[in-house]
Amino acid sequence: MRRIFRFASAVFALCLSLACASGAFAFPVTWTLSGATFSDSGTATGSFVYDADTNTLSNWSVSVAGGNTTTFPPITYDTTSASGYYSPSNATTLGVLLSIGSRQVRIPGTSALSDAGGTLAINLASPAQGECYNCAPYRVFAAGSLVGTAAPAITSANSTTFTVGTAGTFTVTSTGAPVAALSETGTLPSGVTFVDNGNGTATLSGTPAAGTGGTYALTITANNGVAPNATQAFTLTVNQAPAITSANSTTFTVGSAGSFTVTSTGTPVAALSETGTLPSGVTFVDNGNGTATLSGTPAAGTGGTYAFTITASNGVAPNATQNFTLTVNQAPAITSAASVSFLVGSAGSFTVTSTGTPTAALSETGTLPSGVTFVDNGNGTATLSGTPGAGTAGTYILTITASNGVAPNSTQTFTLTVQALAVVVPTPMLGLTGLLWLGLLLALAGMSAGICAIPRRK
Incomplete structure (x- = not known):
């Protein structure tokens, strides 16, 4: 007995995915419905005949005009979602299905989207481009797009170096779909700015001001609305010439x-x-x-x-x-001799010397003969000088001290000898006799005492 079915709607007829090729049908079946417009919950009128015994159709050629169908908005998929069916690695497989809620889109084998995201146009003017099913009734869309999204990633280096007083620039780059907005947190040196270029890149640039040399730790963030955001610990080093x-x-x-x-x-x-x-x-x-x-x-x-x-x-x-x-x-040290002799009535001088840092001050304690002084020269030396007066012949014991603030002081026991003039007795001179000779002797003796007496000759 021949079983002939008459279908009054296209509810089942428009299942074009390969899933409809299994079960009762051993091959894909295409149903033609002329002059029909489809909606989410509408039905199509018309009829066709199917002979179940012979697996043939009385009228078997059906097509859907692309110009008379609906355009759907973009559908977004996330390449990182574990529940998605679409995989770029399967893009060459005919009939890959992407499930978005209750809808499915079949991506043609010639289409491809990468993990970086992008947009795939689906145009049903050629039926192989893509099909969308809405559970019941099924429907076909003529055109639309599949938008791939990918979480952002920062792809540029995580450090750069500028120099004080010299203009520098560095470009931060990122991937992801849609394009990520880039921002930074942290303190920048004076003269340097961070600017998002609005195209997935940002520019770190400027001339570091004087005194800003050092290391600056920043955090750069890329955000495109697809979780998770990308963050990068970034180091800006500002070189600066040395100073002591x-x-x-x-x-x-x-x-x-x-x-x-x-x-x-x-x-x-x-x-x-x-x-x-x-x-x-x-x-x-x-x-x-x-x-x-x-x-x-x-x-x-x-x-x-x-x-x-x-x-x-x-x-x-x-x-x-x-x-x-x-x-x-x-510490100071006195380096000069420890004694000197002067002569009564004659000018004498002696220099006391010392070593040590800083320069030592020199002083003396003890009694000096009349006419003789001790003077510190302020350069680590001192001068003992003068003309000993009459009657000062003798020995003078002094203590000389050198002091410069570094212990210990240096001391020296110093001996100043003042000698009297020697009395010289000359050989008697021919023709000098008597009182004249005596007067000469007295005159010489008086000179040694500062008195000169010359007697008159009678």
């Missing part, structure tokens, strides 16, 4: 350990070095962190002033140099 910031002098003491720290600024960290002569026992060591240590115990006899040059270099011109003075203090 510590004092340009220090003082050590012979026999005592001393230490001084040289400090500097600049990015990257500067290497520190010195040129010049250091006292025995003292060293200069770069600590590798922008500081250096001048330290040690100056050896005996190294008191004095040492001038040298400290240089800081970090590869950013210009280097920094500093003229540095190291003073090594040393």
